[in-house]
Every structure is written in C-alpha cells, then in structure tokens.
Amino acid sequence: MTRQLTELVAERTDAARDTAPRLMADVVSAALRTPVEMRATGDTDVSLPDPVRESLTQLCAGLPVVGVAPASQPSPLSTPTTRRVARRFPTPSMRGKNEDPMSTFHPDLKRGRFIPNVSYGRLSSRLVRSVKWRATDPGPDVTVQEIVVPGPKGAPSVSLRVFQPTGLKTAAPALLWVHGGGLIFGAPEQDDRTNIAFARELGITVAAVRYRLGPDHPAPAAVEDAYAALRGLVERASDLRIDIERIAIGGASAGGGIAAALALLAHDRAEIRPAFQLLLYSMLDDRTTTRTDLDTLKVRVWTPKSNRYGWSSYLGDAVAGPHVSPYSAAARREDLTGLPPAWIGVGTLDLFHDEDVEYARRLSDSGVLCDLDVVPGAFHGFDLVFPKAEVSREFWRRQARALKGAL
Structure with a gap:
C-alpha cells in the first residue's frame, strides 16, 4: 500500500x-x-x-480554505455585491430528482462535476488524520497564539489557536470557530486563512478549538470540548481583550453541527450566552443516514456513505435511533426557542441541504432570527475547493457581513 x-x-x-x-x-x-x-x-x-x-x-x-481572497484583492467587505441573503424555507427539497447532475452545478462551479465521489471509512479516515496541517503565517496585521484551557471534567485540557488584530488594546468581539471533518478528522490549522481573514477584516478575536474526534472519542466529547473552549474564553476574557457579551460561535460541516449543539448546551446550562451562530453547510441530523433518496451522482466531497461512517463513529450503535441527544445532533432538539440569532449557509447540491433548510425554518418558527443563504448549484465545501470563484467570494462576504452586523 x-x-x-x-x-x-x-x-x-x-x-x-x-x-x-x-x-x-x-x-x-x-x-x-x-x-x-x-x-x-x-x-x-x-x-x-x-x-x-x-x-x-x-x-x-496548499489547499485553499473557505472564502479567502488573495492578498492583492481589496477588502471583501468593501466589495459591492448585488446578492442578497435569502430567507427561504422550502420543503421538502429544492433538488429535482430527475435533473441531469451535469447541468445543475453553479456556472462558477462546473468543474466540480469532475470531483470523484470518494467515500471515507476506517482506513481512509486514518490516512487523512495522519496528515499534519501546516500553520499559516498570519502576516503583520494579525497575531496568533496557542492557548490551553481546562477541559471537561475528567478529560484532557483543550487547546485553541487564537487570532487577533495586531495592537488590539480594548475588549472586542470574538468568534469561537469549530473546524469540520465529519467528526472523524480535521484540525484548527485547516481554517487558518479563514480565521486570519475574519480577525483582520472584522477586528475581532477568532479562537479555533482543537476538539477530540471519533471514533476514539465518541459523543459527547466534541461538544463538551467546545463548551470548555467557550468557558475558557470567558474566563480569560480580560487578558485576551474579549467582550464576553459579544462572543459568536460558528463552524463548517461537522464543526457547524458541533457549534449548533454548543448553542443548545450553553442555553441549557445558562452560564454563558453566545451572541450569534454562524453555521456553514452543517452536519445537524444523524437521521439523514437512513435516507435512500439522496442522489449520489450530484453530491460531492461528502457522500451518504461518508456521512454514515462519520455519524456512526461519533454515536456508535445509537445513530438514527430514538435516544440520540440534541447535544450530539442538534436537529434532534424539539424546542429551539431562546437560541442565539443564526446565519445558515448551504448549497443545493450539498448532502446537508435539506436538514440545514429545515433547521433554519424551525429556528425561524421558534422566534429565533435566522438568515438562510441557499447557494444554487453549490456542493459541500465548494468554497474550499474553488475559493477564487466569485460565488465562493460572495459566500464569504455574506458571512463576514452577518458577523459584523451581529457583533
């Protein structure tokens, strides 16, 4: 081999x-x-x-990371855009089952149809985990440090990569970021460029948590590590110059699912109240693993088979059963009232499209302010695969505006 x-x-x-x-x-x-x-x-x-x-x-x-514009480009927040955030809650699906997958990709993402549908399992996920992500130099405008905070009771300490604008002197908003990886791989370094961009463009602190992964560390390890990270930021708010009233939580893919579950956990424990949720094509509902209607010819990057392995690695035999905690799969929560405002972004060719749209609808129905941004013809992680595409740049700009408006 x-x-x-x-x-x-x-x-x-x-x-x-x-x-x-x-x-x-x-x-x-x-x-x-x-x-x-x-x-x-x-x-x-x-x-x-x-x-x-x-x-x-x-x-x-060298892999491009979500929505990062080249250094030579103007600030993404100063670039005009005519694309409005969509607040749409269509059901049951925006995807036509009989559509030709070759014709449904966004014009900027047509090359995505050539991406092979590779699925992850035990061996391949171990292979990906064996790759060490190289940290990105933040440049002169942003500083980076690794801090360690106490972990959950009986568990190891939790580390975070903290990015801050150089010369930050007063308390500023913060974003706790949770990386993706299907609950089975990934590391904070994979999102360095995105987090640097958020810190630089918005003038905020961004802290990326290094959480435990399945199957070695099943539920609720990931969300408990994220909660410990959130608590650690609050406890160290003075020396990190963080405004504890303006801490957002966010993540992409599995990280978005963990962030959504963290919002539930924080709400119920009533110790810390996050100000906002930024959820990118999030892994919210383990019951998606039982669906047989998903068109695997159209989805890319994260397939139904990968989804089954990721969820089963985290939940074990409980996956799709009646006893899964909402702190492990946020879509299991029946009562969503009282949660922080949210921005949810997802593409129509994403495996998580339907569960994300449904979660956004339920948040809205529960009185939670929620902006749903549906990108036609976009697949899972499209902005990572094609970061220079205009549709990807626009996607990041809308995230940045949502954060800026909320914080």
Missing part, C-alpha cells in the same frame, strides 16, 4: 496546487482499493513513510 501511495504522490507532487483536492481524493481512493494487498501482506497500518507524509502535508497546507 505504501508503495502505491508513494508512486501516486510522486506522480502528482509537481501538479498545480489547484489540483490538490483531486490528489487527496486519489490518495484516499488508493487506500480504499488496496484491502486485498494489505490482508495478503499483513500490513493493516496506514501510517505513511516520511517522504509521502511530507508531500501530503505540503499539499494539504
């Missing part, structure tokens, strides 16, 4: 960096294609030789 991966990386290392997502997909595909060879050789360890690991690390570090 390692020989195949070495050859694969060597073949692709010199390719342009905008092909890095396809490289990672090919690497994972190679891992999935080799179980027979692994059983024959007795090699069931997906650890990689140093040259392969280094190549993958460099390529992952």
